[in-house]
Amino acid sequence: MPLPPIVSAKPQLGRRLVALVAVVALLALTLLASLAIGARAIDPAEVFSALTGGSASPEAVATVIGLRLPRTVAGALVGASLGLSGAIVQGLTRNPLADPGLLGVNAGAAFFVAIAVGVFQVTSPATYVWFAFAGALAATGGVFLIGSVGRLGGSPARLVLAGMAFGAVLAGITSIIRLSNRQAFNAMVAWEIGSLSNITWPAIAGTAPAALIGIGAAVAVARPLGALAFGDDLAQALGARLALTRVTGVLAVTLMAGAATALAGPIGFVGLMAPHVARWLVGPNQPWIMALTAALAPTVVLAADIIGRVAAPPGELPAATLTAFVGAPVLIGLARRRQARGL
């Protein structure tokens, strides 16, 4: 498929590569920190020997392999999924404020998971991940429908508002379902608040395939999405298949946001923040933005999780709390920008 010409690509290539290398290095550091930092700090050398089966103490092995490794893998997976969903939604809607959390996609997935747990007594993440997909898809559809009717339709702020209203309704019903069946939700306290603290390998195994397929679809639509930025007519002239791109994009968002929410609960603002930081680093080029987002978003989620472990001892702050605290100012900053259409 012919691709949109990238104007002045060459002078930027060096800069973009530097940014990519820096972001990947930051991710590697964060991964290591996520294995080392916690209620009991472990020396990086000991982390390494625990991972490679070296001479680490049994407690260190138990902590690193048993507790922090699944948590770190989950954080990376959730982060990449949410970040890429955000980048795709922003590209599809040409809406700088789009984020699966703000648009109510996470709330929809969480709502359906609550129904699965509260009404159908489902307790394994591998099973309720299907409910999460259905919820993510329904919420995406619902919000786009509400936000895009009429002449004002599709404006960035309007979609955010539709997402908020929709999300509020779903969250209210979710809390009522939760209250009506406390026992079923006892094991899910960490999930409800968007925390990585109780994630197990079976839960990761149950949700990872969908997330990985979604990430694959995201990679496939990166270039056509870039063409969409020029507007429908020009994109078509450039050879992008609009319908195919849109359908693949929505499916990728559904799979990734659904899997991430099924695994870690509703975590917001990651999909908003990461693509904007990426765009700021590499300029308006969808494939590059998505490449950087794939490394930046896991860094954000893992950093939030690490800070949450040590910020409020003896308890832990959920990752979702910290992503909201850091991400909300990004939303405010974007809303203040003059270019944000419809504001």
Next chain:
Amino acid sequence: MNRLRRRRAALQLALGLAGLGLAVIALGLGDYPLTPAQVLAALTGQETGFAHTVVVDWRAPRVAVALVFGAALAVSGALFQSLTRNPLGSPDVIGLSTGSYTGALVAVAWLGSGRLATGGGALIGGLVTAGLVYALARRDGAQGFRLIVVGIGVTAMLHAFNLFLLMRLREEVAMTAAIWGAGSIGLIGWDQAGPAIVALALIAPLVVACAPGLRQLELGDDAAGGHGLKVEPTRLAILALGAGLTAIVTASAGPIAFISLAAPQIAQRLTRSAATPLLASALLGGLGLLAADLVAQFALPVAAPTGAVTVVLGGAYLVDLMIREARRLR
């Protein structure tokens, strides 16, 4: 004009009667059901036995609080919506309720749980949040959707901060604060309801005094200034009154969302007036919160916090509002 005024008077009468009627029914509902006649007998003192205790001491605070707090939230919403000339500029959407809750939590965390401390904390938290949202949204005038998006962002930050505070509090304090944070009017007795109702009653005449200024501001700043109104002081006074109403309610019942958004809008549609009607909003707000509280208590499989019910009903109303607005503009 005359017909509209008659329509409004009739509507206000109907809303008032509906509120009183629902209150009598609500006083009779519960594990110890009473007929409306028995309720009236208990209220007028003809019946002094157990029924009197149930109605006056147990159920009346909750019903009174629902009516008064609903009215206060609705008036607060009407004031904010008029000032921002935007149905979505109401205190719950722009983060004022969450800010009040933050202020009260901060007060509980560092000053102890005295009523004055929580009340003051809620008031300051609400005012600071309102000020912050306006300051951040101000760019070519604090208008429209930008205000709301900034409000959503600030609300999200405050939510996160509230959770952080809750985790830092001692467990028993945190439990109470968390229940209160869900927005519940069920735990309030006369000893708490009394001072809050008195405080709201003291604000009411000030709101009435500000109403003419509000009507002039609705015509636009220039027109209002031309009529000799001091625009900025009036605006500030109205803002402070609106924030105060929401803060007092939040300090005693926690954040109860969407009454301040929906009641003034519905009242305006029912009265078919161009301006946001204050009295009709208040009556509708009281009726609405009482109805939501009855749903929370009796219509669901479990007793839910009142705030959860208003969020669902109000959020659904907001969705409906957006669809209608879009259709009208098409």
